[in-house]
Amino acid sequence: MLGRTPLDAPERQQEVFAAVLGVLAEVGYARFNMDLVAGRARASKASLYQRWPSKARLITDALKANLPELPQPDEGTFAEDVRQILLAWGEPTPFDTAGIFLGLLEGSRQDADLACLREEHVDRAYTEHLRVAVDRAKARGELPERLDADFLITALISTFVLRSEEQGVIEGIVDGLLRPLIGTFRAK
Structure with missing residues (x-):
């Protein structure tokens, strides 16, 4: 179900970050978009944009969390x-x-x-x-x-x-x- 666990929860955030890194590796930066991440992470695109205003910031946060x-x-x-x-x-x-x-x-x-x-x-x-x-x-x-x-x-x-x-x-x-x-x- 969408939105049950808030994106602030560490385990939920890691799911999103795993989706981000998977999408980036598969499609590259030019074709990377919030729709692909939302679908893979079972999240709404709006909730992603509320927390990360750009794909650059979302990707950077995913990388930092997985260093x-x-x-x-x-x-x-x-x-x-x-x-x-x-x-x-x-x-x-x-x-x-x-x-x-x-x-x-x-x-x-x-x-x-x-x-x-x-x-x-x-x-x-x-x-x-x-x-x-x-x-x-x-x-x-x-x-x-x-x-x-x-x-x-x-x-x-x-x-x-x-x-x-x-x-x-x-x-x-x-x-x-x-x-x-x-x-x-x-x-x-």
Whole structure:
């Protein structure tokens, strides 16, 4: 029955957020709409709009509510810190991570509000741990001071998300990419 459990109730809100992330992963941002979410979440479109005035805000709230618990490892090397961070990201989730990521990229190009909200509330949660690891690696001399941390972090996140369904992606990133690059830097 519609409206029996208010959208403020945590379990009801999680149902809505699961519907949001499922729809975003399946149809992308351009085709994402409140009708699709309402149908999947068994909610009225009006109640969704009362609580979330835009699809950008609804998507951002769904993402914030489903951010994984991320560690800040200190394994002594950049490669091992990255391995631990990626392992935490790779924990099984009920959502299509690659589909959500692609939907966010598409939406961020079309909707400045989504881009700002995503950057402020979601990106930082993922990049913060990598930024600390990069800073520590620079201080230990593993990475050059002039290295652009933003590009490295973007490359790590993009590679992981876009290839997350592949077997051995973490080992490929850490052992096949980072370790040889770090070794090349240290050899100079």
